[in-house]
Amino acid sequence: MVKRSVLIGAVVVIAVAAIAGFYLGFTYLVPQRRAITLDLREWAFNGLGYTNIQGGPVIRVKAGETIQVTVNNVGTMDHEFMVISKSDLEDLLKREITPGEEVHVSVIFEGADVDVEPGESKTITFTVSNPGEYVYACLETTPTLHAKNGMWGTFIVEP
Numbered sequence: 001m002v003k004r005s006v007l008i009g010a011v012v013v014i015a016v017a018a019i020a021g022f023y024l025g026f027t028y029l030v031p032q033r034r035a036i037t038l039d040l041r042e043w044a045f046n047g048l049g050y051t052n053i054q055g056g057p058v059i060r061v062k063a064g065e066t067i068q069v070t071v072n073n074v075g076t077m078d079h080e081f082m083v084i085s086k087s088d089l090e091d092l093l094k095r096e097i098t099p100g101e102e103v104h105v106s107v108i109f110e111g112a113d114v115d116v117e118p119g120e121s122k123t124i125t126f127t128v129s130n131p132g133e134y135v136y137a138c139l140e141t142t143p144t145l146h147a148k149n150g151m152w153g154t155f156i157v158e159p
């Protein structure tokens with residue numbers, strides 16, 4: 001009888017340890033993902049944009065985080081979400097851009113770039129490595145640079 005209760009006790013301890021380990025593993029070992037959803041339309045990321053004025057919410061994340069961004073194109077044109085440097089955006093806003101021109105800018109974080117057609121939704125995942133203040137923007141250029149019409153926002157990576 002003593003042996004049996006010891007056995008049952010051992011099984012209970014192992015079961016509790018397994019459940020606790022599973023829970024702790026999910027909580028602390030699996031990297032947490034931050035989910036962000038943006039509705040893209042003419043001319044803003046969520047809400048309304050105005051010429052040259054930020055038309056998107058400030059996104060604030062922590063260095064090392066994995067970010068999952070879902071973009072819904074609720075507008076009538078092709079749009080884009082791309083994380084770039086502030087100086088690249090400033091240069092583009094100053095430049096004269098011809099409709100349909102392809103602009104080439106470096107993405108700050110690998111995978112932080114996605115195009116969406118009207119009615120389409122896409123989700124991208126990327127890791128923010130370096131702290132700093134960046135911007136996200138739509139660099140489509142038909143009929144004009146979308147960022148110039150307000151399709152951009154501040155993207156802050158805190159240390």
Ligand SMILES: [Cu+2]
Nearest residue numbers: 079080138146
């Ligand atoms: Cu756009």
